[in-house]
Amino acid sequence: MTKLSVNINKVATLRNARGGNVPDVLKVALDCERFGADGITVHPRPDERHIRRQDVYDLRPLLHTEFNIEGYPSPEFIDLVLKVKPHQVTLVPDSPTQLTSNAGWDTKKNLAFLSEVLEEFKKAGIRTSVFVSTDVEMIEYAAKAGTDRVELYTEPYASGYVKDPEAAVAPFVTAAKAVRSLGLGLNAGHDLSLVNLNYFYKNIPWLDEVSIGHALICDALYLGLERTIREYKNCLCQ
Ligand SMILES: CC(=O)[C@@H](O)[C@H](O)COP(=O)(O)O
Numbered sequence: 001m002t003k004l005s006v007n008i009n010k011v012a013t014l015r016n017a018r019g020g021n022v023p024d025v026l027k028v029a030l031d032c033e034r035f036g037a038d039g040i041t042v043h044p045r046p047d048e049r050h051i052r053r054q055d056v057y058d059l060r061p062l063l064h065t066e067f068n069i070e071g072y073p074s075p076e077f078i079d080l081v082l083k084v085k086p087h088q089v090t091l092v093p094d095s096p097t098q099l100t101s102n103a104g105w106d107t108k109k110n111l112a113f114l115s116e117v118l119e120e121f122k123k124a125g126i127r128t129s130v131f132v133s134t135d136v137e138m139i140e141y142a143a144k145a146g147t148d149r150v151e152l153y154t155e156p157y158a159s160g161y162v163k164d165p166e167a168a169v170a171p172f173v174t175a176a177k178a179v180r181s182l183g184l185g186l187n188a189g190h191d192l193s194l195v196n197l198n199y200f201y202k203n204i205p206w207l208d209e210v211s212i213g214h215a216l217i218c219d220a221l222y223l224g225l226e227r228t229i230r231e232y233k234n235c236l237c238q
Pocket residue numbers: 007009010043070092099100101131189190213
C-alpha cells in the first residue's frame with residue numbers, strides 16, 4: 001500500500017496571514033487523519049513562514065499516524081527532530097530563504113555530511129529519507145550515506161506530465177527500480193496532484209509513500225478536505 005502523507009504547510013501559511021489561530025493547524029492535521037490520511041508531513045523553514053517550531057512540538061503527541069518532518073539539516077533542525085522524534089525525517093537541500101524545494105541533494109558531494117547526520121537520526125530510532133532527483137548515481141550515494149529511504153523530487157514529472165505523461169514518468173520508473181534494487185524504501189513528492197498522481201502510482205506501484213501539500217490544500221477549497229483526501233487516496237489504487 002502506498003501511504004498518503006498530507007503536507008500541512010499551506011494550512012499554516014493561511015493561519016499566519018492573520019496572526020491568529022484560524023485555521024487551526026492542529027485540528028486540520030487531526031481531521032486529515034480522520035478523513036483517511038496515512039500520515040502528516042511538515043517542512044519547517046528557518047523563517048517560520050508556515051509551520052513553526054512550536055507547531056511541530058504540539059503536533060507530535062496528538063498524531064495517530066506517521067509524522068514526517070522535512071527540512072535542511074541545520075543544527076536547529078537536527079535539534080528539533082531529535083527532541084520531537086517523528087517516525088520519519090526527510091533531509092532536503094534547501095537554502096534558508098528558498099521559496100520551495102527545487103532540487104534533490106548532490107549526495108556524492110555531501111556524502112560525509114549526510115552520513116554523519118543520518119547516523120545521528122538512526123541512533124535516535126528515526127527512519128530517514130533523503131530528497132533526490134532521478135539521477136541513479138545520486139540514489140546510489142544516498143544508499144552509501146546510509147539512508148533508509150529516498151524521496152524522489154517529482155516536480156519534473158508534474159511539469160512534464162501535461163505534455164507527455166509517458167516521457168515524464170520514464171526517468172522516475174528507472175530511478176524507482178534502482179531504489180528497489182538497492183533495498184531502499186521509496187517516497188515521492190512535490191507538485192503531485194489529482195491530475196498526475198494515479199499515473200505515477202500505476203507506473204511505480206511499489207511506492208511506500210507520497211507527501212502532498214500544495215495541490216491537495218488547493219483542491220480542498222473546491223471539494224472540501226474530506227472528499228479531497230478520499231480522491232487522493234483513490235489515486236493510489238490500481
Ligand atoms: C520537499 C518538498 O518538496 C516539500 O516539502 C516542499 O518543499 C514543501 O515546502 P513548501 O510548502 O514550503 O513549498
